[in-house]
Amino acid sequence: MQPRDLSEHEAYVPGRGAEEVARDLGMDPEELTKLSSNENPHGPSPDAVAAVEAAAPDVNVYPKASHTDLTERIAEKWGLDDSQVWVSAGADGSIDYLSRAFLEPNDDILVPKPGFSYYSMSARYHHGDASTYRISKDDDFEQSAEAILSAYDGERIVYATTPHNPTGSVLPREEIRTLAEEVDEQTLVVVDEAYAEYAAEPSAIDLLDEYDNLAVLRTFSKAYGLAGLRIGYAAVPSAWADAYARVNTPFAANELACRAALAAIDDEEHLERSVETARWAREYYHEELDVPTWDSGGNFVLCEVGDATAVAEATQERGVIVRDTSSFGLPECVRVSCGTREETKTAVEVLNGVVADLRPEASEP
Ligand SMILES: *Cc1c(COP(=O)(O)O)cnc(C)c1O
Numbered sequence: 522m523q524p525r526d527l528s529e530h531e532a533y534v535p536g537r538g539a540e541e542v543a544r545d546l547g548m549d550p551e552e553l554t555k556l557s558s559n560e561n562p563h564g565p566s567p568d569a570v571a572a573v574e575a576a577a578p579d580v581n582v583y584p585k586a587s588h589t590d591l592t593e594r595i596a597e598k599w600g601l602d603d604s605q606v607w608v609s610a611g612a613d614g615s616i617d618y619l620s621r622a623f624l625e626p627n628d629d630i631l632v633p634k635p636g637f638s639y640y641s642m643s644a645r646y647h648h649g650d651a652s653t654y655r656i657s658k659d660d661d662f663e664q665s666a667e668a669i670l671s672a673y674d675g676e677r678i679v680y681a682t683t684p685h686n687p688t689g690s691v692l693p694r695e696e697i698r699t700l701a702e703e704v705d706e707q708t709l710v711v712v713d714e715a716y717a718e719y720a721a722e723p724s725a726i727d728l729l730d731e732y733d734n735l736a737v738l739r740t741f742s743k744a745y746g747l748a749g750l751r752i753g754y755a756a757v758p759s760a761w762a763d764a765y766a767r768v769n770t771p772f773a774a775n776e777l778a779c780r781a782a783l784a785a786i787d788d789e790e791h792l793e794r795s796v797e798t799a800r801w802a803r804e805y806y807h808e809e810l811d812v813p814t815w816d817s818g819g820n821f822v823l824c825e826v827g828d829a830t831a832v833a834e835a836t837q838e839r840g841v842i843v844r845d846t847s848s849f850g851l852p853e854c855v856r857v858s859c860g861t862r863e864e865t866k867t868a869v870e871v872l873n874g875v876v877a878d879l880r881p882e883a884s885e886p
Contacts, residue, residue, distance in 0.1 A: 530645050533638055534848040542842055553837075556858040556868055557844040559686070559716070559821050561746030562798065563861070565781065566791040569747060572784035573777045583772050587779035594783055595754060599726045604762040610773040612715055612740040612753035613639050619736060619755060620647040621768040623677055623709055631669070631676040635687060635849040637713065640680045652676060658851075662688035662815055662823075666699035675705055682713040684720050687846045687856040689803075689817025697725050701732040712737045715753075718744035718792065719799050720818035726756045733760040741778075743820060744795050745785040752778035795820075802859030809869045812876055820859040826876055829855050835875040841868050 536557030543550040576587070588608060596603045609615040616639055624630070626648040632640045634653035641651030654672035656662050664685060673679060681700065683692040692712075701710050712725045714737055726737045740753035752774055757765075785791070799820035806822040807814050813825040821844075826832040829852050833845035836855075844856040857868055 529650075530642065531638065533642060536844045537837075537842055539842065542837055546838060548840070553840050553842060554860060554864045554867055555842045556821075556860050556864065557842045557856075558748070559743055559819065559856075559858045560748050561743065561795050561820075562859070562864055563746060563791065563795050565746040566785045566788035568784040568788045568791070569745075569781040572780040573750075576777055576780040580776050582776070584774065584776035584779055585772075587776050587783070588772075588774055591752075591774070591779045591783050594786055595756075598786065599724075599756060601726070601729070601756060602759055602762070604765070605729065605757050605759055607755040607757060607762075607765045607769070608774045608779070609753055609755065610751040610770075610775075610778070611742060612713065612738040612755075613643075614751070614770070614773055615738050615753055615755035616640060616643045616711075617646070618765065618768045619678065619709065619711060620644055620649070622761070622764045624649040625677075628677040629674075630678040630680065631673055632680045633664075633682060633685065635846065635851050636680075637682055637686050638848070640711075640713075644678070649677070656685060656688060656690065662690040664690050664692040664696065666692075666696040666703065669700060670703055673704060673708075676708060678709045678711055679704060680711050680713060682715070683722070683725075684716040684818030686716065686819065687821065687844070687849050687851065687854070688823050689815055689819050689821065691720055691722055691818040694722060694725065694728075697728065697735075698732075701728070701735050704734065706734065708734060710735050711755075714738060715740045716743055716819035718796055719820050722818070729756060729758045733758040741782045741785060744792055744799075745782070746791070746795065747778070747781055747785060750775070750778035750781055752782045798861060799859040801862065802865040805865050806857065806859075806869065809873075811873045821856050822859070823851070823854050823856050824872070825854050826872070827853060827879065829853055831879060832872075832875055835879060836868075836871050839871045839875065841871040843868070843872070 539550040624647045628649045737756045742748035829845045
């Protein structure tokens with residue numbers, strides 16, 4: 522027997538892990554600097570670690586109270602009703618919940634190209650498909666409602682990523698308003714704020730009061746350093762918030778994840794330190810890398826290096842793992858995450874060295 526026709530489904534290509542790369546190269550994972558997945562170089566909040574340890578003896582019980590507590594705490598943080606907070610296993614889980622709640626078979630979604638691949642993967646799981654709008658290097662990856670709307674053709678969901686992965690560009694708040702106003706009444710605009718903590722722009726969550734065709738995605742994977750626990754949420758308008766009960770996978774947000782997120786959300790010091798390091802590192806990349814880079818609102822910087830695959834392989838051999846953005850549709854770029862100060866300096870040294878060594882013979886006059 523066979524599964525259904527999955528030929529249109531592409532596998533997610535994650536950034537390579539330190540263990541995996543170390544095994545390939547016969548190195549010690551400790552020797553590697555992993556800057557390929559936009560993880561928090563400071564690790565999780567110590568309070569979150571303590572919360573996980575404290576909750577570990579109780580994992581025989583389904584996560585119920587912790588889920589309720591986390592939902593309430595997030596709602597309080599943003600001034601929302603509890604029902605407007607859809608807690609999920611990572612923001613990826615929320616993408617699936619929105620697909621379940623909105624997509625009928627053959628419905629299309631509209632996504633950025635280059636962009637985060639899970640939006641269209643999720644649509645395809647739900648028997649839909651994806652069209653794309655360009656975020657173009659010719660315009661320095663600038664994002665605007667106009668550019669999105671020029672590609673828009675009545676799709677059921679439109680995704681905007683701000684700050685955008687992998688380019689770092691930001692969709693200004695006024696543009697989000699325009700987008701929500703200009704699309705059809707039955708089109709949902711999803712603003713993915715996975716990296717919003719690092720940006721200067723305020724969250725779009727307060728716009729949920731004004732627009733009932735908007736949803737905002739947030740995650741604990743990046744600035745809160747909890748990627749391995751899989752915890753995130755969607756903030757949605759009250760008009761259809763009750764759909765959660767019908768689309769939520771029971772207990773998908775696990776006990777340890779909920780407890781860790783509750784602790785992390787109140788560790789402001791850890792969050793501030795994480796954001797400050799990332800802001801320092803992205804400036805350092807802009808100033809010190811010998812290749813073109815773009816302004817980033819996130820904890821990563823996109824760099825134009827020529828042959829991304831060759832450069833990513835060579836930096837890896839020298840101990841720094843960066844993300845080849847070929848799978849995002851940018852085969853001439855790598856994305857390098859913001860590390861600690863030390864890691865960031867190492868990354869600059871290695872990347873500059875590799876680019877110089879791989880550069881075709883300096884052109885002769
Ligand atoms: C990391 C990321 C997410 C969320 O990841 P989760 O770990 O599932 O919370 C969502 N969108 C973008 C663009 C990301 O880079």
